[in-house]
Amino acid sequence: MNDERRLPGRIDLKRGAVDMSHGSGGRAMMQLIEQVFLPHLGGEAAIAGNDFAAFDSEPGRMVVATDAHVISPLFFPGGDIGSLAVHGTINDVAMAGAVPRLIAASFVLEEGFPLADLDRIAASMGEAARAARVPVVAGDTKVVERGKGDGVFITTTGIGRVPEGIAIAGDRARAGDAILVSGTMGDHGVAIMSKRENLAFDTELRSDTAPLHGLVAAMIAAVPEIRCLRDPTRGGLATTLNEIARQSGVGMRLREAAIPVRDDVGAACEFLGLDPLYVANEGKLVAICPAARAETLLAAMRADPLGRDATIIGEVVADEHGFVQMETVLGGNRMVDWLAGEQLPRIC
Amino acid sequence: MRAGVKYVDEFRDHDVAAGLASRIAAEVDTSRTYRLMEFCGGHTHAIHRHGIQDLMPANVDFIHGPGCPVCVLPMARIDAAIELAERHGVTLLTYGDMMRVPAGGRRSLMTAKAAGADIRMIYSTQDALEIARRNASRPVVFFAIGFETTTPPTAVALKTAAAEGLTNFSVFCNHVLTPAALRQLLEPDDGDRVEVDGFLGPSHVSTVIGSRPYEVFAEHYGKPIVITGFEPLDVMQATLMAIRQLNDGRHEVENQYTRVVTRDGNRRAQDLMDEVFEVRASFEWRGLGDIAASALKIRPAFAAFDAEQRYDLTPSRSRDVKGCECPAILRGQKKPEDCRLFGTVCTPETPMGSCMVSSEGACAAHWSYGRFRSDGDTADRAA
Numbered sequence: 001m002n003d004e005r006r007l008p009g010r011i012d013l014k015r016g017a018v019d020m021s022h023g024s025g026g027r028a029m030m031q032l033i034e035q036v037f038l039p040h041l042g043g044e045a046a047i048a049g050n051d052f053a054a055f056d057s058e059p060g061r062m063v064v065a066t067d068a069h070v071i072s073p074l075f076f077p078g079g080d081i082g083s084l085a086v087h088g089t090i091n092d093v094a095m096a097g098a099v100p101r102l103i104a105a106s107f108v109l110e111e112g113f114p115l116a117d118l119d120r121i122a123a124s125m126g127e128a129a130r131a132a133r134v135p136v137v138a139g140d141t142k143v144v145e146r147g148k149g150d151g152v153f154i155t156t157t158g159i160g161r162v163p164e165g166i167a168i169a170g171d172r173a174r175a176g177d178a179i180l181v182s183g184t185m186g187d188h189g190v191a192i193m194s195k196r197e198n199l200a201f202d203t204e205l206r207s208d209t210a211p212l213h214g215l216v217a218a219m220i221a222a223v224p225e226i227r228c229l230r231d232p233t234r235g236g237l238a239t240t241l242n243e244i245a246r247q248s249g250v251g252m253r254l255r256e257a258a259i260p261v262r263d264d265v266g267a268a269c270e271f272l273g274l275d276p277l278y279v280a281n282e283g284k285l286v287a288i289c290p291a292a293r294a295e296t297l298l299a300a301m302r303a304d305p306l307g308r309d310a311t312i313i314g315e316v317v318a319d320e321h322g323f324v325q326m327e328t329v330l331g332g333n334r335m336v337d338w339l340a341g342e343q344l345p346r347i348c
Numbered sequence: 349m350r351a352g353v354k355y356v357d358e359f360r361d362h363d364v365a366a367g368l369a370s371r372i373a374a375e376v377d378t379s380r381t382y383r384l385m386e387f388c389g390g391h392t393h394a395i396h397r398h399g400i401q402d403l404m405p406a407n408v409d410f411i412h413g414p415g416c417p418v419c420v421l422p423m424a425r426i427d428a429a430i431e432l433a434e435r436h437g438v439t440l441l442t443y444g445d446m447m448r449v450p451a452g453g454r455r456s457l458m459t460a461k462a463a464g465a466d467i468r469m470i471y472s473t474q475d476a477l478e479i480a481r482r483n484a485s486r487p488v489v490f491f492a493i494g495f496e497t498t499t500p501p502t503a504v505a506l507k508t509a510a511a512e513g514l515t516n517f518s519v520f521c522n523h524v525l526t527p528a529a530l531r532q533l534l535e536p537d538d539g540d541r542v543e544v545d546g547f548l549g550p551s552h553v554s555t556v557i558g559s560r561p562y563e564v565f566a567e568h569y570g571k572p573i574v575i576t577g578f579e580p581l582d583v584m585q586a587t588l589m590a591i592r593q594l595n596d597g598r599h600e601v602e603n604q605y606t607r608v609v610t611r612d613g614n615r616r617a618q619d620l621m622d623e624v625f626e627v628r629a630s631f632e633w634r635g636l637g638d639i640a641a642s643a644l645k646i647r648p649a650f651a652a653f654d655a656e657q658r659y660d661l662t663p664s665r666s667r668d669v670k671g672c673e674c675p676a677i678l679r680g681q682k683k684p685e686d687c688r689l690f691g692t693v694c695t696p697e698t699p700m701g702s703c704m705v706s707s708e709g710a711c712a713a714h715w716s717y718g719r720f721r722s723d724g725d726t727a728d729r730a731a
Contacts, residue, residue: 257362273707275397323720330365330580332399334717340696 011035016115023109023143032141036119040126041105041136053137055102058161065092066157072346074121074151077191078206079282081154082124087211087282088233088348089158090134094213095229095285097168097220098160103129104138105156110149121152132211134158160213166220172227173248175318178294180287182215182301183208183309184260185237189279189347190268201271205264210283215306219287222300228288231281233348235339238277240286241324242338251319254326254336258313278339280347288316359579360398368584369403376591381407384590385680386548387530389416389708390578396717398580408587411544411680412710414529414635415553417494418445419678419702419709422632423666425522426451429491432520433457433465436659439483440467441476442491443498445706450669450699473505480509480517489655490519497552499523499644500617503624506650520655521646524631526553527561528642533679534569537637542680546572546590548583551605556621558613562601570599577605624650632666634702635678674701677710684711685722691715 011031021028067088074081086103093100105125109118129136136156162168187208194203212231219226228248232240237259245252261269261276269276283306289297294312301307314326324336376382386392392412395401401410414420430451433440440457447458447469461467466486470476473490480488492502502519509517533542549562554575562573572593576586586604593600603609624647631643646654655661668674672694673687684690684703694700696712703709707716 321720325720328397328399329360329362330398330400330403331362331369332402333720334397334399335720337716340712340716 011115013115013119018109018111018113018115018118018143020111020143020145023141029141036115036122037139037141040119040122041129041139053102053104055137060164061162063093063096063098063160063162064157065089066155067092068153068155069348070150070153070346071192071348072150073192073195074117076195076207079209080121080124081152082121083128084209084282084348085154085156086125086128086132086134086136087209089156090132090211090213091231091282091285093158093160094211094216095168095231096160096162097166097216097226097229098162099217100132100134100158100160100213102135102137103156103158105136105154106140107142108149108153109141109143110151111143111146113151118152121154128211132213134211134213163220165224168226168229170228170230170244170247173244173250173288173316174227174290175250175316176291177227177288177316178291178312179241179252179254179314179316180289180294180298180301180310180312181232181237181259182212182285182287182307183283184262184265185232185281185284186261186265186269186276186279188282189236190265192280192347193272194268201268203264203268205262205268208281208283210306212283212285212306215285215301215304218304219297219300219307223289223293223297225293226287226289226297229285231285233280233282236276236278236280237286238275238324238336239339241336242322244286244288245322245324248316249322251317251322252314252324253317254314254324256326256329258311260309260311277336282348291315359577359581361581364581365403365584368581368588372408372584372588372591373405375588375595376405376407377595378405378407381409381545382591382594383409383411383543383545384548384587385411385413385533385542385544385546386576386583387413387415387526388550388553388578389419389706390551391548391576391583392416392710392713393708394578394580394583396713399717400580400583401718401721403584404587408591411542412677412713413547413680414533414633414678415495415526415550416703416706416708416710417498418449418706419674420524420529420633420635421449421493421522421702422634423450423452423668424632424663426457428661428663429520430455430457430460430465432489432655432659432661433460433467436487438466438487438489439479440465440489440491441470441479442467443471443493444469446491446493448699449702449705452667473501477505477508477514477517480514481512484516486516488517490517491522492519493522495524495526495550495553496556496621499621499625500556500614503620506624506646506653507620509653510650515652518653518655518658519646520661521625521644523625523644524633525627525642525644526550526557527565528639529633529636530562530565532633532636532639532642534565534571536679540679540681544571544680545594546599547574548586548590549573549575549601551576551578551582551608554605554609554613556614556617559601559603559609559611560613566599566601572599573601575601575603575605575609577608623647634666634668635675669700672701674703674711677703684714687711691719
């Protein structure tokens with residue numbers, strides 16, 4: 001926005017805090033938008049000042065996905081709620097095999113939240129969106145009284161287009177298909193846990209939060225026959241595989257020894273009594289494809305930096321019960337069940 | 349972090365496991381069965397999580413014991429904890445597994461929390477003290493549960509609170525004693541004895557109490573007891589040791605877990621427990637009933653920090669959910685799939701009995717890791 005049209009008065013980005021007027025629809029709100037959000041997120045559409053963003057549609061199948069982010073703590077090793085909100089929605093769109101085009105974001109701010117932190121989050125969102133080449137084109141801000149929120153909640157909605165001839169969905173897995181993961185499991189969840197006030201432990205570990213649409217595009221180019229893609233976020237790999245097994249009416253057989261888990265993540269999970277298969281990821285995906293195409297897909301994944309540690313972890317089997325089973329490192333068998341209860345709240 | 353939890357993979361080595369499995373297969377007497385009770389829920393969990401049953405010959409059977417701290421706590425004690433939080437308005441602190449254990453009236457600490465009670469999950473007694481320090485104007489109660497493993501930290505918390513004059517802090521003590529439970533299994537008051545040939549003895553409990561307290565049981569009841577670590581290879585090696593004892597006609601206390609457990613245990617921890625706690629005349633256990641001298645209470649010297657006295661709590665008798673087989677399962681007399689509630693109305697999402705709550709509970713472990721083994725009926729319930 002050019003300077004002559006900007007409302008007068010600077011908000012105090014160093015020491016200021018969100019107050020109720022920032023959500024009132026009045027001048028304070030406009031200042032917040034102009035001085036915090038637009039400098040970081042403002043694309044052409046946002047600058048127009050409308051409550052909507054218009055864009056030209058293309059022929060073909062479109063995908064829409066929405067994702068609310070309530071993570072605690074807001075800033076964590078490897079990212080923050082801003083970058084996570086961009087990546088999370090890009091990934092949801094990308095898991096349809098779609099090319100994400102744009103994002104809309106809505107913020108719920110708690111009265112008293114430091115404007116400096118909000119600025120940092122908006123900057124991180126902007127940076128993540130530019131790096132991913134998926135602009136944030138529309139937004140909304142609301143403020144709730146102190147004690148009624150937890151700093152900031154961000155909901156993002158993404159829209160993308162599915163390339164011609166691609167049909168990826170959770171109900172398409174077939175007995176005999178191969179199951180692949182793009183890298184190590186549990187990094188995000190353990191990185192978050194390491195910063196929780198009542199758990200804090202020392203680790204170099206960082207969240208794996210990353211946009212996966214580039215990896216997905218490379219995978220689709222190599223193997224258009226991919227049947228299912230999903231990012232194993234809350235509930236981890238175990239929950240994601242159970243979802244797909246249920247949707248597709250199949251079972252799965254995994255090999256524990258083939259599932260990549262970082263040493264430090266494995267150690268932290270041992271220590272905390274967690275199973276890395278149930279811990280959240282934010283920059284990893286699960287892919288299912290016909291067995292004959294698995295090696296080609298694996299090579300395409302490993303050629304991308306975000307799929308460097310990809311492996312084939314098992315296969316889809318016929319099973320009327322829809323059980324996900326696993327051969328343990330020891331050589332026995334167990335089920336890999338749905339997550340029961342809540343392993344760790346507020347992880348994304 | 350890494351250095352602190354080294355040697356994880358070493359105790360889960362495929363080739364060593366295969367070697368142990370073939371030794372066991374070679375040494376078992378095929379004309380008999382070996383019914384081995386793993387006392388601890390930690391072992392139950394390890395057996396299921398690593399699929400150890402698959403590496404055993406068909407005549408070696410693991411019977412799941414009562415050593416799951418949240419499983420053996422009777423409902424009335426949880427009702428009392430809810431009462432503390434709701435009626436007395438205290439901030440109630442507890443370990444995570446307790447949150448979902450069914451209390452009376454289809455309630456739990458979690459439902460009480462959702463209804464507004466101030467109930468918080470903590471990871472250590474140090475967290476409990478810190479919360480009490482930070483909220484000096486609020487009464488804070490630590491809902492202490494567990495066997496001898498979790499007892500010394502509670503003792504430290506009580507001593508610290510006394511030393512600091514942390515008058516808003518108190519402990520609702522529910523600590524129980526392992527040897528008493530073992531005695532009840534081997535010689536129950538109602539004569540309904542568990543059919544087992546030997547025991548895989550506790551790991552962490554034994555680091556505190558040592559292996560000596562089990563000697564009287566091995567001798568008097570003629571059952572081998574092998575103290576066992578929680579790693580899967582520990583369990584397999586201990587199984588082989590128990591099988592060898594049975595083959596030789598021996599009944600001794602053997603210590604597989606020598607890297608941690610000694611005959612005398614941790615004397616400092618024992619002294620600490622003795623300083624702060626005394627043995628209760630009797631205590632109700634879920635599944636095992638009232639057992640004499642089976643639990644601890646806080647000594648009069650620390651009475652000011654005893655929530656039972658401060659709030660005049662007198663837990664009533666427990667009444668378990670009708671049809672729930674937890675009592676028989678905790679005594680090793682029934683398997684989870686023998687319970688009609690298992691997998692029908694009772695699942696980890698909606699537990700009816702305590703064995704379905706903790707990952708150390710026999711029902712939860714079988715449901716989460718092993719239900720594919722069940723024949724058609726249970727597997728169908730489970731699908």
